[in-house]
Amino acid sequence: MSVDSKPVVPGEKVGVIEEFSPSGLTYEKDGEIRSLVLGEAMYDKANRIISVKSVGLKSKIPKVGDIIEGVVEAITYSGPVVRIYSVNGREVSNDLSGSMRTRDIIGNPVRLGDVVRCVVTENINNTLWLAMNSQELGVLHTLCTICGANVTPLPPDKVKCTKCGFVDSRKMVGFKPFFSKKHFINKLDHEERNRRFKFNSARKYR
């Protein structure tokens, strides 16, 4: 496969539609393919495709599945609000925030000021929804809510203050999620439901 490249600026003509198909970060106007960004135009001569490779936005908006780190900025009725400081380990400066839905959490997994690691579950028109539903996600750093001293984790869902001994609930990184899919019965899964019903009935009338 032969791929040639050349640096281009936005709006620069990179090819014509008779020769190539426009792909990533290019657009077509009046039969001409132009670049959308400052970057390197890549000519895939085997597949006849042109794309532009950019250095990328410094201010990156997270996609679904991205891991973000941030600080809990507020706890509202609809859930905790997290101010995002890094996306996939890369620092961002674009002042974005995301929310965790109350329906996705049980108890008080986070408190105000906690440093958390979450996954982006939904991006609805750049409104980000977050979750901490796996073992590697959760609170990275927290302090005692009573005296502000350091805490030690008490698995599965608690932390204990090293100074005053106050025990509080948290979903720390490394803790298993408080609940997962297996705790719910899929309403559409009739077979499983019937099987369970039969099993329970049999046990009842044994």
Place this chain on the structure above:
Amino acid sequence: MTELIDKNNLRVDGRKLDELRPIKMQVGILKNADGSAYIEWGKNKIIAGVYGPKECHPKHMALPDRALLKCRYHMAPFSVDERKSPQPSRREIELSKIIREALSPAILLEEFPRTAIEIYIEVLQSDGGSRVASITAASAALADAGIPMKDLVVGCAVGKIDGKIVADLSDIEDKEGEVDLPVACMPNLNSVTLLQSDGPLSKEEFKKAFKLALDKCRYVYDIQRKALLEGYLAKTKEA
């Protein structure tokens, strides 16, 4: 009144009628901004910084279908002969608006709904034609920030002094001349994004001035493109 054009058809600073002042451009000069550019256009010294796309504040200003483009053109107190108050003047607010409107057709704002893209332009030294220099620098800063754009935007002012059409008016020519006609365009798409005029021109004069402006925009575009590619190569070398 000062004589702006002498008998040899040379202007007060010794330029020919269609000659631009020397232009120097550099991109990626600020570490903390997402994109930045610096331009020296004659005695004009302008710096532009871009942030975004970022969360829109105040949130009620966010647009559901596209990004909000915010622009601030500001002149430093030491940028003019007499100290200028640092608070935004009527002229600065107006120029912020026209620069925003000159740049917005080029940016793919629909790609980033509910966010904001912020452009900050600081004029460190002013000498006429600072709006077109600001547009040129801001457009380069946007490209440096990696924001998708249909084309770069470049500007150049033309005007009429002593009854003759000239390119790139300096401060004295702007003040004492008859007409100033700033033009900004997207040279690859043949689209004009800014056209202003502060005096009367006949149909023929306008045609001649407009053609000259577009020619000079093309010249400025080459300088802007060269600066962007140099900045890009330096960035890739670092990475």
